Structure formats: C-alpha cells, structure tokens
Amino acid sequence: xxxxxxxxxxxCDPGSDDAITxxxxxxxxxxxxxxxxxxxxxxxxxxxxxxxxxxLTLAGRDDVPVYAGALAPLVRxxxxxxxxxxxxxLGNVPLPExxxxxxxxxxxxALIRQLCAQPGEISVLATGPxxxxxxxxxxxxxxxxxxxxIIVMGGSLENGAPRLGNTTPRAEFNTxxxxxxxxxxxxxxxxxxxxxxxxxxxxxxTRQRAQQLAAVGTAAAHTCAALLxxxxxxxxxxxxxxxxxxxxCTAALMLAPELFGWEAARVVTMTDSGERLxxxxxxxGEPNVQLVTRADESGVYGLITEALxxxx
Numbered sequence: 604x605x606x607x608x609x610x611x612x613x614x615c616d617p618g619s620d621d622a623i624t625x626x627x628x629x630x631x632x633x634x635x636x637x638x639x640x641x642x643x644x645x646x647x648x649x650x651x652x653x654x655x656x657x658x659l660t661l662a663g664r665d666d667v668p669v670y671a672g673a674l675a676p677l678v679r680x681x682x683x684x685x686x687x688x689x690x691x692x693l694g695n696v697p698l699p700e701x702x703x704x705x706x707x708x709x710x711x712x713a714l715i716r717q718l719c720a721q722p723g724e725i726s727v728l729a730t731g732p733x734x735x736x737x738x739x740x741x742x743x744x745x746x747x748x749x750x751x752x753i754i755v756m757g758g759s760l761e762n763g764a765p766r767l768g769n770t771t772p773r774a775e776f777n778t779x780x781x782x783x784x785x786x787x788x789x790x791x792x793x794x795x796x797x798x799x800x801x802x803x804x805x806x807x808x809t810r811q812r813a814q815q816l817a818a819v820g821t822a823a824a825h826t827c828a829a830l831l832x833x834x835x836x837x838x839x840x841x842x843x844x845x846x847x848x849x850x851x852c853t854a855a856l857m858l859a860p861e862l863f864g865w866e867a868a869r870v871v872t873m874t875d876s877g878e879r880l881x882x883x884x885x886x887x888g889e890p891n892v893q894l895v896t897r898a899d900e901s902g903v904y905g906l907i908t909e910a911l912x913x914x915x
Contacts, residue, residue: 608633609857610724610751612717614672614710616644616731617654618688619696619830620850623907624730625655626823627854629662630910634858637717637725640670640710644731644780645684646692648674651731654692656701662823662914665703672710673734676781678874684776687837694833696826711738718749726857727753729788730850732777737784740791747793754853757785758870758883759800760894767882768800774881775800778872782881785872789891797870797892798852799883802863805898808835808846812904816911823914827907848903855903856895862906864897 611634615621628634641652652671659667675681727750740747757777759767768774778785808831817828838846856863867890873879
C-alpha cells in the first residue's frame with residue numbers, strides 16, 4: 604500500500620474514544636489524513652477543537668489541518684457528556700499544549716471543498732454528532748455522495764433489548780445530541796456504514812485492554828491506556844465495570860473490514876421530542892446503510908496496538 608491508500612477525513616468531538624481513533628489513524632502509514640473537523644458533542648466545541656490539536660501535537664503531526672465546526676445542533680439545545688468524558692472531554696488525562704493553529708475555514712465548508720476535489724476517493728469517519736456533515740449536505744445537496752464511504756459511529760439497533768441506549772433508555776449519545784443532523788445524513792443517499800452500540804458493545808473496554816495498550820510503551824500508547832482507565836473510573840461511579848470501545852471501530856472497519864460482519868438495512872432516527880428522541884430504528888424498505896453487526900474484538904485491539912507502536 605502507498606501512503607495515500609486511505610485518503611481520510613475525521614469528523615470528531617474528542618472525547619476519549621475519538622482520541623484513540625485519531626491516534627490510530629495517525630499511526631498508520633497507509634492513511635492520508637486530509638483533515639480533522641471538530642464539533643460540539645462530548646464537550647463544547649472550544650474543548651473538542653483544543654483536544655484535537657493537542658492530539659496532533661502529541662503525535663508529532665502538525666501537518667494535519669484542524670477545522671472547527673458546529674457550535675450547536677441543528678435544532679435542539681446542546682448536550683454534553685461530562686459524566687463520561689469530563690468537562691474538557693479527555694477526563695484527567697494530560698496532553699501537550701497544542702502547537703497547530705485552527706484553520707480559518709468552517710469545517711462544513713472544508714469538507715465540501717475536499718469531497719468535491721477528490722470525488723469517490725475519501726473515506727469520512729464520523730465519530731461525534733453529525734452536525735458538520737448535515738451542514739455540508741444542506742449547503743451543497745448531494746455532496747456526501749461524493750465520499751468513497753462514510754463510516755458513522757451512532758445509534759443502537761438492539762430493538763427491545765434491556766440496554767438499547769447509553770444516554771436515554773432508547774438513544775445513543777451521538778444521535779441524541781443531534782437527531783436532526785443524523786436524519787439528514789441518513790437521507791443523503793451516501794455510501795453509509797453504521798456502527799451502533801449493538802456493535803461496539805462487542806468490543807469491550809477492560810483494565811486488561813488498557814494494560815495491553817500501555818505495554819506498547821510509546822507516549823501515545825500510554826495516553827490511550829490512561830484514557831481507557833479514566834473512562835473505566837468514570838463509568839465505575841455509575842455502576843459499570845466494563846465499557847465499550849465505540850469510535851475506534853470506525854477506523855478498524857475502514858482499515859480491516861475482514862474483522863467485521865454487516866448487512867444492508869434501512870435505518871431511521873426519531874426526531875420528535877419526547878422519550879424516543881434520538882432513537883434509531885430498523886424499518887422495512889430500500890436499504891440506506893450497511894449495518895455493522897459483528898466485530899472481532901481481539902483483531903480491533905491488535906490493529907490499534909500496532910498503530911500506536913508507530914507513534915512517539
């Protein structure tokens with residue numbers, strides 16, 4: 604593979620699992636990371652943008668541009684996740700002071716420009732609320748169809764299961780944080796792969812997995828291990844001893860699809876206010892996503908571990 608085998612755009616709201624996703628991408632010589640766009644989500648936009656810049660500094664990759672995007676959802680009021688990620692998004696895990704400035708262009712405009720410049724070539728990994736992608740689609744209808752693929756971490760398709768959502772009983776955080784944006788993206792006609800909680804709960808976060816990452820020995824690996832430990836500490840206060848590795852599954856799916864299983868499906872999201880806000884539901888009709896249904900947990904962690912070996 605050449606250095607540009609995977610031209611990639613990462614739209615994110617770092618967030619511990621976004622951070623591990625970004626560092627995984629940066630550790631791969633076959634990923635050409637064209638840009639990182641940030642959005643509201645796990646923390647306010649100012650914090651998520653700072654975190655993305657700090658992670659690039661940690662990895663020694665100030666060549667990657669960062670674009671700040673949506674301050675708030677399309678319709679609803681912003682919601683954040685301090686109980687899981689801390690007020691600043693990365694818990695109590697220290698990072699270097701960022702040295703990469705933020706680009707002046709809005710994230711949605713930058714994404715439009717990049718997709719139009721390389722139609723059919725770019726994989727977009729979306730690991731936060733989909734506001735930036737929805738804004739891009741509204742500003743230039745059809746632009747998301749220019750992506751080679753869009754891999755979204757969002758939703759939960761365990762309909763009727765005891766643990767459908769992770770933010771409300773029915774909704775996963777990213778869809779709950781901006782259900783209207785999720786709806787726009789689902790209706791855009793793009794090549795979408797959807798990774799929901801039904802998939803990510805198969806890739807568990809445990810103290811042993813944190814130790815596996817720490818054993819790599821690089822600064823980036825120690826940071827990722829610390830992020831997992833901080834996450835486990837926080838969910839422990841909520842009565843959970845095992846977590847789920849959500850966002851890095853998007854990078855793993857792009858880089859090693861053989862680690863996963865999927866099937867075509869039609870998925871909609873609930874946008875009416877009430878207890879079903881942000882719920883994702885599988886319905887009859889023409890498929891609009893490749894719904895990822897099965898994951899090789901050890902394979903996913905192996906891929907992350909090898910990527911972290913290549914970073915400082």
